[in-house]
Amino acid sequence: MGIGQDALEELVTANRILAREGVVDAFGHVSIRHPGRPDRFLMSRARAPECIEPDDLLEYGIDGTPVDAAGRPSYSERFIHAGVYEARPEVRAVVHHHSPSVIPFGVTATRLRPVLHMCASMGSDIPTWDSRTSFGDTNLLVTNLAMARDLAAALGPRPVALMRGHGAVVAGPSLREAVFNAVYLELNADLQMKAHALGPVTFLSDGEVQACLRTRAAYTFERAWERWCRRAGRPYDERPMEGPLTRV
Numbered sequence: 001m002g003i004g005q006d007a008l009e010e011l012v013t014a015n016r017i018l019a020r021e022g023v024v025d026a027f028g029h030v031s032i033r034h035p036g037r038p039d040r041f042l043m044s045r046a047r048a049p050e051c052i053e054p055d056d057l058l059e060y061g062i063d064g065t066p067v068d069a070a071g072r073p074s075y076s077e078r079f080i081h082a083g084v085y086e087a088r089p090e091v092r093a094v095v096h097h098h099s100p101s102v103i104p105f106g107v108t109a110t111r112l113r114p115v116l117h118m119c120a121s122m123g124s125d126i127p128t129w130d131s132r133t134s135f136g137d138t139n140l141l142v143t144n145l146a147m148a149r150d151l152a153a154a155l156g157p158r159p160v161a162l163m164r165g166h167g168a169v170v171a172g173p174s175l176r177e178a179v180f181n182a183v184y185l186e187l188n189a190d191l192q193m194k195a196h197a198l199g200p201v202t203f204l205s206d207g208e209v210q211a212c213l214r215t216r217a218a219y220t221f222e223r224a225w226e227r228w229c230r231r232a233g234r235p236y237d238e239r240p241m242e243g244p245l246t247r248v
């Protein structure tokens with residue numbers, strides 16, 4: 001693959017964290033853009049994230065074709081990742097999940113919006129992509145590049161898009177930031193439903209969201225990552241793998 005073992009171990013850790021924190025179950029996946037080949041990305045063979053080992057990681061072309069799968073099956077929805085990497089050169093990690101608290105916001109007119117400062121990074125404008133709009137009645141899985149490109153267009157420059165009746169896609173400039181946003185997206189969705197049950201909700205204003213993003217340091221992600229590594233039973237690598245952590 002021509003990439004360091006550290007990067008592979010980091011991607012395994014991301015899989016285990018997302019499973020441990022309840023963002024993915026047997027389904028859902030996370031990828032990184034190839035550190036030395038921007039036209040490729042790395043992701044596990046089709047396997048539950050909780051079970052993934054370094055040997056499971058495969059290399060994919062930007063069109064979602066495995067470079068050398070050696071007979072191992074790929075996730076049918078690998079195109080989600082391909083579509084985002086193709087459309088967003090600055091994105092270095094993508095998470096696709098069916099995180100349970102997020103689903104209600106994809107099937108109702110109620111918009112998912114930040115209710116907690118830690119969740120500001122999901123942004124104030126989270127679109128919902130409906131596969132039926134362009135592709136009619138399907139099994140809702142994104143199993144080709146045409147669907148993936150449509151989803152990426154709905155995502156636009158944002159960090160998060162919901163998928164009606166299905167889940168969400170989270171894109172980030174680093175793996176740790178994408179995982180952070182995926183975990184806190186689930187928390188925000190849960191809290192927003194609880195707040196809504198109590199009465200009208202006061203969301204973070206756009207100005208507050210921007211202020212949160214301006215003052216958030218790489219330390220935020222590192223502090224969370226160290227704890228999640230501990231909970232997932234994975235070693236914590238103190239060195240950020242992808243250079244300076246930037247903001248979406």
Ligand code: MN
Pocket residue numbers: 028077096097098141166167
């Ligand atoms: Mn899915």
